[in-house]
Amino acid sequence: MSSFHDHSGREPSHQNFLTSPTGLVLLGFIIIAGVYLAAEHRAHLWGLLIWLPLLACPLMHLFMHGGHGHGDHGHSNQGRGNQGDRPRSAS
Numbered sequence: 361m362s363s364f365h366d367h368s369g370r371e372p373s374h375q376n377f378l379t380s381p382t383g384l385v386l387l388g389f390i391i392i393a394g395v396y397l398a399a400e401h402r403a404h405l406w407g408l409l410i411w412l413p414l415l416a417c418p419l420m421h422l423f424m425h426g427g428h429g430h431g432d433h434g435h436s437n438q439g440r441g442n443q444g445d446r447p448r449s450a451s
Contacts, residue, residue: 377383398405
């Protein structure tokens with residue numbers, strides 16, 4: 361069994377995978393495959409595009425309701441005052 365060691369005294373350079381030759385080839389193949397898939401299935405994509413606004417409604421409801429105070433059901437209104445506890449008097 362043989363092993364290769366770098367005895368030059370230099371630190372091994374850690375290169376990002378996407379900038380390595382293998383990563384660039386993989387990235388090129390992914391881009392080419394995406395272009396061909398989009399070109400060949402354009403009619404299917406336009407048919408699905410109609411449903412995106414309908415899908416966006418429940419997703420926006422799920423992900424954007426975090427700051428409205430819906431998570432504190434059953435807890436007291438400490439720090440908010442008693443504004444919501446009593447009805448307003450007609451004056």
